[in-house]
Amino acid sequence: MNATTTTTTPAAPQQHRTPRSRSQGWEIAARVWAAPLGKVAVLLITALVLIACFADLLVPRDPVEQVLREVNQPPSWLGGEGGHLLGTDPLGRDVLSRILVGLRLSLLIGFFTSTATAAIGLTLGLLAGYYERFLGGALMRLADIQFAVPFAAVGIALAAFMGPGVVKLMLVLAFWGWANYARTIVSSVQQTKRMDFVTAARTSGASPLRVMLRHIAPNILGPVIILWSTGVGTLVLVESSLSLLGLGVQPPGFSLGSMLADSQQTLRLAWWAAVFPGVAITLVVIAFSLLGDTLRDAFNPALRANGDHDPELT
């Protein structure tokens, strides 16, 4: 039986298609691929991931090698010496090579943190929606409090008190982000819980855990996947911004964000060392937010039909 056909609440804002079976997952993928912007997003992300994986083979120079003779060289097409396509930074390292390798850490942080946040958010959202009276109330009030505190404030305070570092940073980011997910899915969980097939499962003796995972979770995966996708881009941004304050990735490790941080002081001497990593961050964020947006359309074709309006009316 499929939840699609049993939706009783017309106000239910979410996806009525579950990516439970393989065919539905493929259908979502096909819809994303069919959208022009979806194609752009998928190709861009594939390219970024491939570059990050094979960065070691692609780099024209050693990304950590410091060539003192070639400090602050502009890009070669602006007359820089040494043939550095995107110039060198104040320590004489090749900017292009560092971007290719730095992309790896940035993407890893984005993927892992977003996945961890999604897992925590999904778990707490399921619990809050299932045990709505007590636990749900308490969790949602906690979310209210969290929403009132700007995330950067927490990140800065924690990073400073615990000491900077990537792993700590990822943990903090993952634990703070749950509220966003929980808020989004909790009402769908509550609605799904009241549907006939869930009641049937409960009456036939399924444990709460089984009901939550087997019967409710597949129906709320849509928004979770959408949030996950935009989350990757956002987390790359957040990592960059905290690295900018010196609270994120520490040398000798480097990400796109910490490259930006290293070169902001020498903006007058070598703008290329700050500008090009920023372009790379922009590409990452755009790719994932485009993917998130096309996923939203793919999960909810009705919304899309609504968006492409009858031209007669406008």
Added chain:
Amino acid sequence: MALYLLRRFALIAFVAVGVATLLFALARLSGDPATLMSPADASPEVIEATRERLGLDRPLLVQYVSTLAASFTLDFGQSFMFDVPSAQLVFERLGPSLWIVLPALGITLLLALAIGTAAALRPTRLSGRSLMVVTFIFDGIPYFWLALVLVLVLSINLNLLPATGNAGFASLVIPWIVLSLYGLATLSRLVRGQLLDAFTDGHVITARSKGVSPARVLLAHALPTALPPVLAWLGVQFSLMFSALLILEPLLDYRGLGGLLVESVTNRDFPVVQASVFSLAVLITVMNILMDASVRLIDPRLRAKAAR
């Protein structure tokens, strides 16, 4: 309405207690506060003295209750760095930050209404679609990077603006540009979506059918229907802008609340950290409540409900 206001104020109190609790927990979880607040190479005796001076040798519950009580009277203790009451420091620095955030919020709203409406009026044509693609590109540009590029172009290359510091109006221009572009994409998309929904609403179709001019349909019928979620989002945007400001202010060497928070964190000036996070949380809650209240004033459906 009275009950509504009462409940909203209860929310402020609730958030205040919650944030104070969170801060207390963070301060205790992140290690021994007496050690953290002492100089890095302090001897055990000095640390012990700090512990006594700050009352950290009392039972945890007593500490918690007194911290909570102190938060509500805005008594967070003296700043270690400046030796003035932390709350006073926060209020001095809040002004410069609001000078950035509030105008930027206004600019964002106006631009988003313009872009969103333009895109909603031509949802299928190339011009409408490309507007939306542009918003995606804006969405991806990191605000702190944009700030660096603007400093590079406007201050270093063209010498039009001061690069950093608080130098009156001129030093506000770059933060205004950066922050008003920061949430523009999301807000424009929201305006567009809401307007497209409003165009299919019964009362808008009725207005069109009885021959009301298109401009009037848009301004008097469709926009008021579309506006409430947009206003509600402004509350969220306010919080996001302050988040961005925490990164921007140190970057541009601007002396506002964001700069103060980062400074106090790196200097382990814990009373100031507490005072600024607490005030920010209350400020953001109040802003959200104001937005919520204005939604009620605008939305006739909610107004009717409140009158009953």
